[in-house]
Amino acid sequence: MNFSTQLSKASRPLSSWQKILEWAQLRYRVRTFSKDEQIPTRSGLLYLVESGAIRLVGTSPIKAVNINDESEEPQETTEEAFLGFVSPGEPFEIVTHFCVSIQAYAHVDRTSVIWMYWHELDNWANFRGEVFEAFRYQQQRKLLWLTSLGQRRTIDRLLSFLTLLIEEYGEPKEQSYYLPYPLTHSQIGSAIGSTRVTVTRLMGKLRQQGLISIEEDNLICMPKTAADSSPESEVE
């Protein structure tokens, strides 16, 4: 897998990071959350992940009325879409929108988050620029993600979604890269417009084909050669 270097991790400004952490601790601006705890957020504030990982989730109440001949599965009461992770050193913000609502959750235990006002960024030279660079990078990643979700076959959406996730967050281990965070089939389904049941079935197929494997603690792995070889694999 010929993954590019992770822009965001590389650009993390470690020298000012220590100063920011001290600044935040002095002002009680850093707080630690347990797994799946929701981060209380306010529009207009900036958040920085200090440790652990944040899971962004969106809910949309825009629904068409029920259509009898729609041959799709019945609607559950709430539908949350998994929108990605924010890893240590990365910023995030939660904007309010007239209908779509976005929330941040601690994805793992001991996830620690710093918050500040935007103008406080100017306390550290160049840090504002680095935060903006991180958002620019995130915007680029979301374009790649949207490309993968535009595919019609669920299995194609699933495979490209996993490839992008592991490219961005994956860590090397022997002959593969693994996603360091657990992700349920239901969460994967919520990202690619599918269901837990379908994801379980298609993950089985990808495993049979050797495109992914599941390691201890249910972590998803991709062999280093998988993404390189898949463009050559014939579709029909």
Place this chain on the structure above:
Amino acid sequence: MNFSTQLSKASRPLSSWQKILEWAQLRYRVRTFSKDEQIPTRSGLLYLVESGAIRLVGTSPIKAVNINDESEEPQETTEEAFLGFVSPGEPFEIVTHFCVSIQAYAHVDRTSVIWMYWHELDNWANFRGEVFEAFRYQQQRKLLWLTSLGQRRTIDRLLSFLTLLIEEYGEPKEQSYYLPYPLTHSQIGSAIGSTRVTVTRLMGKLRQQGLISIEEDNLICMPKTAADSSPESEVE
């Protein structure tokens, strides 16, 4: 429809914009394209839309091998996903990626684009900050878009996709907002992981329900009350 003000349009720095345009004209850094012409782009350059509209499109070659019992429609040879518009005053950039490829096309006739190196942004005070603000805004929009695409029913994806598009790019006209750019059913399908045929069928249903209408020149309209009332509409 209680649409928020368009951050990006409001923040367009008109005073420096005129200077940037003159700078670009002097250096032959502005070029006009016909409808559907591809913009030749290079990684590491920054592009600004001067007039018209850019359509961003992504292609992903990551495909799983054919699965016989997959009950979905057969795969076409290429699958391009519509990723959104870039309107006048907005920046865009095209990054290279090891597998996903993103292209920019002139969506309408007489689309004019300025290009520059990133360091040239510093020619105009505050302009770098405004470009970064625009990318930050685009990143927020893409999170909303991903939320809408996480929904399982195609009709829900379609309705929230159209709502977000019209919220961002729509222009008011009497009792409705309309999307000022034409968009084919095939392009819509490519954004929401569906087909032209399905989009045509579901657009018919949305029209019957009065949630959208189609005006002259095939432009998509939404009544100003549609998005306000849809959260209340019952799903099942």
